[in-house]
Amino acid sequence: MSRSERIFCACAPGLEPVLAAELAALGLAARALPGGAEAEGEDAAALACLASRAADAVLLRLWEGDPAELPAAKRAAARRAGGAALEVRTGRGRATLSVDAAGAPLFRRGWRARIGAAPLRESLAAGILLACGWKGDRPFLDPMCGSGTIAIEAALAAGRRAPGLGRSFAFERLPGHDAARTERLRARLAAQARPIAVAIHASDRNAGALRLAQKNAAAAGVADAIRFERADAARVEPPPGPGLCAVNPPYGVRLDEDAALAWRALGALFPRLRGWEVAVLGPDRGYERLLPLAPASALPVRNGGLACRLLRLSP
Numbered sequence: 001m002s003r004s005e006r007i008f009c010a011c012a013p014g015l016e017p018v019l020a021a022e023l024a025a026l027g028l029a030a031r032a033l034p035g036g037a038e039a040e041g042e043d044a045a046a047l048a049c050l051a052s053r054a055a056d057a058v059l060l061r062l063w064e065g066d067p068a069e070l071p072a073a074k075r076a077a078a079r080r081a082g083g084a085a086l087e088v089r090t091g092r093g094r095a096t097l098s099v100d101a102a103g104a105p106l107f108r109r110g111w112r113a114r115i116g117a118a119p120l121r122e123s124l125a126a127g128i129l130l131a132c133g134w135k136g137d138r139p140f141l142d143p144m145c146g147s148g149t150i151a152i153e154a155a156l157a158a159g160r161r162a163p164g165l166g167r168s169f170a171f172e173r174l175p176g177h178d179a180a181r182t183e184r185l186r187a188r189l190a191a192q193a194r195p196i197a198v199a200i201h202a203s204d205r206n207a208g209a210l211r212l213a214q215k216n217a218a219a220a221g222v223a224d225a226i227r228f229e230r231a232d233a234a235r236v237e238p239p240p241g242p243g244l245c246a247v248n249p250p251y252g253v254r255l256d257e258d259a260a261l262a263w264r265a266l267g268a269l270f271p272r273l274r275g276w277e278v279a280v281l282g283p284d285r286g287y288e289r290l291l292p293l294a295p296a297s298a299l300p301v302r303n304g305g306l307a308c309r310l311l312r313l314s315p
């Protein structure tokens with residue numbers, strides 16, 4: 001029996017079109033909206049919770065209609081939600097009632113050993129990779145890997161390992177949930193996994209950060225797929241390319257000398273990245289002037305509360 005559902009998936013601001021494209025690739029009818037993407041299709045909530053890499057949250061739509069009908073609609077929706085808290089939204093003459101289908105933020109994959117000083121959400125890292133069309137069919141490099149988030153997400157995507165397979169979700173506790181159907185979906189997603197056949201390199205000059213990255217990679221089950229190296233970005237030797245270099249260099253509210261040195265070190269790597277695609281997440285504060293060439297495009301995004309841009313360059 002068909003179980004068509006409507007959902008809203010939240011993501012980092014700026015990644016809405018990327019998320020909508022990802023949901024469409026999963027087989028859902030999706031469109032980008034401010035703050036995320038709306039999607040509809042069979043088992044949409046389960047599919048988004050289990051398989052979306054860029055989503056931070058999934059709301060299952062229980063009702064949509066005239067705001068004047070909200071009191072009656074709430075009673076019916078509360079029964080469907082089984083006591084879970086309902087989210088009510090009104091605007092432009094319409095109202096919606098939704099329930100949190102995930103129960104916990106989707107970016108918490110479960111493999112991060114601890115959070116460093118400036119953590120990059122797993123979902124944002126995955127969104128960067130999706131924006132670059134990463135499919136695991138070319139070499140990958142992160143020369144300032146920190147705790148390893150981007151490289152680990154690159155490896156998981158290359159191996160087609162759905163991010164939610166090892167987790168349980170709130171939608172599984174809703175009244176009428178078909179557990180057998182969800183298990184069949186889990187099995188179908190698990191069957192898509194494949195060996196990671198491309199070179200994935202990650203390096204950092206900080207030994208402590210590198211140890212944490214290796215620990216995280218082991219927890220994610222991809223330690224054997226990533227080559228870790230302690231090295232300054234200016235002296236990194238990329239794997240044979242061309243490929244994708246994705247990096248989140250240090251930056252702060254102000255352009256300090258340490259951050260400037262890091263960005264210049266990244267620029268010194270560019271001559272060895274001829275023919276590569278380079279994606280750099282940086283603040284909207286002119287750091288890109290420290291690189292030896294201008295970006296071909298700049299996608300505005302937010303990393304936490306900080307306005308950033310995803311710079312795309314072709315050395």
